[in-house]
Amino acid sequence: MTHTIDTAAPGLALRPxxxxxxxxxxxxxxxxxxxxxxxxxxxxxxxxxxxxxREDLAVVLAEISADAFAAAAAAHPDRVVNxxxxxxxxxxxxxxxxxxxxxxxxxSYAPFVVERPFEQxxxxxxHQGVGAVVVSIGASYDxxxxxxxxxxxxxxxxxxxxxxxxxxxxxxxxxxxELVADALAGTGRVYVRLSNRxxxxxxxxxxxxxxxxxxxxxxxxxxxxxxxxxxxxxxGLDVTVLYxxxxxxxxxxxxxxxxAATGADGARIVLVEPYLRGTSSPFVHAALEDSPHRLRxxxxxxxxxxxxxxxxxxxxxxxxLDAAGVRRSVRDFLGG
Amino acid sequence: xxxxxxDTAARRGYRDLPYLISLMTGDExxxxxxxxxxxxxxxxxxRVLRVSPGTAEDPDRDRFLLSKGHGPxxxxxxxxxxxxxGEDELPGWAGAGSRLGHHPDGxxxxxxxxxxxxxxxxxxxxVGTALGLRAQGRTARTVVLVxxxxxxxxxxxxxxxxxxxxxxxxxxxxxxxxxxxxxxxxGGIAERFAVEGWSTATVDGRDHGALYRAFTDHPGDRPHAxxxxxxxxxxx
Numbered sequence: 001m002t003h004t005i006d007t008a009a010p011g012l013a014l015r016p017x018x019x020x021x022x023x024x025x026x027x028x029x030x031x032x033x034x035x036x037x038x039x040x041x042x043x044x045x046x047x048x049x050x051x052x053x054r055e056d057l058a059v060v061l062a063e064i065s066a067d068a069f070a071a072a073a074a075a076h077p078d079r080v081v082n083x084x085x086x087x088x089x090x091x092x093x094x095x096x097x098x099x100x101x102x103x104x105x106x107x108s109y110a111p112f113v114v115e116r117p118f119e120q121x122x123x124x125x126x127h128q129g130v131g132a133v134v135v136s137i138g139a140s141y142d143x144x145x146x147x148x149x150x151x152x153x154x155x156x157x158x159x160x161x162x163x164x165x166x167x168x169x170x171x172x173x174x175x176x177x178e179l180v181a182d183a184l185a186g187t188g189r190v191y192v193r194l195s196n197r198x199x200x201x202x203x204x205x206x207x208x209x210x211x212x213x214x215x216x217x218x219x220x221x222x223x224x225x226x227x228x229x230x231x232x233x234x235x236g237l238d239v240t241v242l243y244x245x246x247x248x249x250x251x252x253x254x255x256x257x258x259x260a261a262t263g264a265d266g267a268r269i270v271l272v273e274p275y276l277r278g279t280s281s282p283f284v285h286a287a288l289e290d291s292p293h294r295l296r297x298x299x300x301x302x303x304x305x306x307x308x309x310x311x312x313x314x315x316x317x318x319x320x321l322d323a324a325g326v327r328r329s330v331r332d333f334l335g336g
Numbered sequence: 337x338x339x340x341x342x343d344t345a346a347r348r349g350y351r352d353l354p355y356l357i358s359l360m361t362g363d364e365x366x367x368x369x370x371x372x373x374x375x376x377x378x379x380x381x382x383r384v385l386r387v388s389p390g391t392a393e394d395p396d397r398d399r400f401l402l403s404k405g406h407g408p409x410x411x412x413x414x415x416x417x418x419x420x421x422g423e424d425e426l427p428g429w430a431g432a433g434s435r436l437g438h439h440p441d442g443x444x445x446x447x448x449x450x451x452x453x454x455x456x457x458x459x460x461x462x463v464g465t466a467l468g469l470r471a472q473g474r475t476a477r478t479v480v481l482v483x484x485x486x487x488x489x490x491x492x493x494x495x496x497x498x499x500x501x502x503x504x505x506x507x508x509x510x511x512x513x514x515x516x517x518x519x520x521x522x523g524g525i526a527e528r529f530a531v532e533g534w535s536t537a538t539v540d541g542r543d544h545g546a547l548y549r550a551f552t553d554h555p556g557d558r559p560h561a562x563x564x565x566x567x568x569x570x571x572x
Contacts, residue, residue: 058471060464078471081502089460089494096464099449101395102471104464119454120491124461127451129443 036173039194040137044068046180047105051076057105057184058097062090064108064137091117094132095124103131103184110136110152110193118158125189126162132190133183139195139225140275140300141315148307153300157279159191160248166190167248169224169274174202175245182206197225197274197312205245209254211261215239217334218268219258221284223247226274226321233326239270239334247273247280252287259288267293270330274321276300296333298326348417350378350544356413359426371410372514372541372566373402373481379547380479380510381414389419392447398476399465401450403458404483404512405439411448412436420447456489458482459509463499466507466559479508479551484525485516493528499559500533507559508551509534512541514566529561538563 036042044065051057051072058079059069066073066082073080079102083089087108094104106113113136114121125132140153159165166188170176176194182205183190203210209221212231215238222230223244234241240258244251259267267288273279277299284295300319308318316322320329348356353374380400381387387397402411416423421436429436435444439453449465452458462480469476482492499507511525521528526536537550541564550562 055472058468078467081467083494083498086494086498088456088491089463089498092457092460092491092495093464093467093498096461096466097468097471098464099399099461100465100468100472102468120457120460123451123454123457127441127443128461 036177038196039170039173039176039198040065040068042173042177043107043135043180043192043194046177047184048072050181050184051079054103054184055079056101056103058094058102060090060094060097060104060106062087062108062112064112087112087117088120091120092124095120095128095130098125098130098132099128103133103187105133105135105184107135107137109138109150110155111138111150114155114158114191115152121159122162126164131187133180133192134190135180135192135194137194137196139193139197141312142196144312144315145309147309148305153276155275156191156193156247156273157276160279162189164189165248166246168192168205168246170194170205170245171199171224171227171243172202173198175205178205179245193224193275195225195274199225199228203243203245208251209258210243211240211254211258212243213239213241214261215241216262216264218264218270218330219255219262220270220272220326220330221255223271223273223280226272229316229321229323229326230272232323234330237327237330237334239330247283250280250283250287252283255284255287259291259293267291268334269293269295270333271295271297271299272321272326273297273299277302277319294333296329298329350382352417353378353410353413356416356423356426357409359423360409360412360429371407372483372512373404373407374410374413375542375544376481376510376512376547376564377410377414379544379551381418383548384551385477385479387447389446392420395472396474396476399449399462399469399478401452401458401462401465401478401480402440402448403450403452403462403480404455404486405452406455406483408436408438408440411440412445415445415447418447421445455483455486456491459492459495459499462507462509463495463502463504466499466504467502469506470504475506477506477508478504479510481510481512483516484511484513484521485518487511487521487525487528488517488519496529496534497532500529503533503557504559505555505557508554508562509559510551510562510564512564512566514541515568525563526561529559534559534561536561536563538565540564541566 061082094106097104141151168179217238219240221242278297385398442448442450466478539546539550554560
């Protein structure tokens with residue numbers, strides 16, 4: 001089954017035309033109106049609706065997105081709590097709610113829900129042996145004009161130091177809604193990383209890596225909102241494109257199968273993540289530990305803080321995460 | 337309390353605590369008295385908390401969260417005296433096969449609601465626990481023990497303000513005050529809670545009657561703080 005993309009549709013001029021081998025179908029067909037304006041919108045609506053159905057669900061906020069949860073807070077005052085600008089308390093309270101048998105959802109900007117109260121995530125959730133759904137916005141540099149204080153390219157890498165977490169990096173509001181709903185239904189510790197940056201199309205979630213293109217030279221694994229730049233940057237190249245909206249657990253089998261299907265001697269992998277470069281490299285190596293492979297990881301620069309405002313697109317270009325940067329790296333890597 | 341227990345633990349009393357502690361320290365003379373939390377813990381488990389080994393998993397049990405996880409010997413001794421853990425576990429504590437560490441692990445120790453050791457985590461956890469119990473319509477109490485030095489950690493003050501505003505009437509914090517905070521609390525510890533809307537009582541942390549009254553005689557429409565003063569150095 002193939003999908004042709006209507007590049008003449010409004011706002012879709014930069015949408016890549018997929019090759020002849022793409023599969024399976026996107027969750028939202030091209031041209032269909034997405035039901036949510038943004039990933040945050042998808043998150044707040046999904047959780048608000050679930051609060052009406054499930055009495056064990058609770059939301060803990062620290063001002064961020066409090067307006068979006070105002071109606072839910074009015075309906076469920078004991079289960080939607082805004083702690084004020086108190087992120088340590090937000091995580092601790094979530095841990096206490098879970099100890100009392102509730103399923104807590106906590107949410108803020110990524111630096112304030114992951115980096116600032118990191119020890120609380122480690123101890124008040126993990127060490128206490130309880131689950132929670134941690135949902136961030138802001139991503140690596142959604143607000144480039146806001147500067148470093150509101151940017152968290154290291155969030156996933158930090159979470160990856162902790163045992164027992166699931167990490168979702170949706171690339172589309174529809175994926176965000178599905179992954180949040182899945183997280184609410186579970187009992188474990190889940191980190192859902194939302195972003196203003198979204199791909200043109202949503203892909204099915206929860207079934208491992210999606211193989212969007214087939215090629216023979218190598219495998220490019222795109223994570224979350226990095227997909228569109230990967231699709232554009234690899235257009236015309238003879239590579240397989242894998243898409244991941246969930247990086248932990250890592251779909252080892254999906255990566256191995258994609259590598260095997262290239263038919264090449266020796267796997268060549270390009271990992272493209274919209275956060276700290278190399279964050280998932282250990283998982284790639286672990287999946288392929290029994291076979292020779294080479295890996296190039298693209299992502300946000302580890303070596304220097306980018307002291308620059310401008311737009312997210314400017315930062316993409318600076319980190320080599322725009323289509324041109326991805327193309328340059330993939331060709332250099334495969335040609336070498 | 338569960339009176340049907342027939343094992344040795346059920347017959348243990350306050351006077352046995354130094355012996356139980358000595359099983360861990362090998363020194364009965366001064367270490368037990370140096371345990372600043374000993375009397376507070378005993379009064380709570382003996383007379384205040386509605387929890388026993390038989391109800392340790394009951395969702396309606398009272399919760400006790402030991403936030404100040406340093407020096408947990410008194411805690412282990414009280415848990416052993418009340419039958420949550422066996423006395424035979426005490427001598428080998430912190431060994432490779434022991435469930436009892438130098439900081440307690442809530443996942444390993446029966447009767448311990450949380451793991452603690454890093455300071456400043458128990459009070460926010462207690463606020464969440466009290467909130468969760470209230471949301472479920474339960475009337476169980478949540479009691480959290482902090483140290484006066486531990487209150488240096490800012491996370492406590494996030495939780496103190498929040499609990500006051502949320503009006504968590506089934507939450508009690510007991511601050512064991514042996515004047516160990518580096519920079520102290522001018523005006524007294526109780527004032528830090530009172531200004532945020534808590535009811536407070538400041539009592540002698542070795543006086544069982546005063547502690548019992550402080551834990552049980554309070555308005556109950558807002559969170560309650562008990563400051564248990566201990567003379568520094570462990571003298572009685």
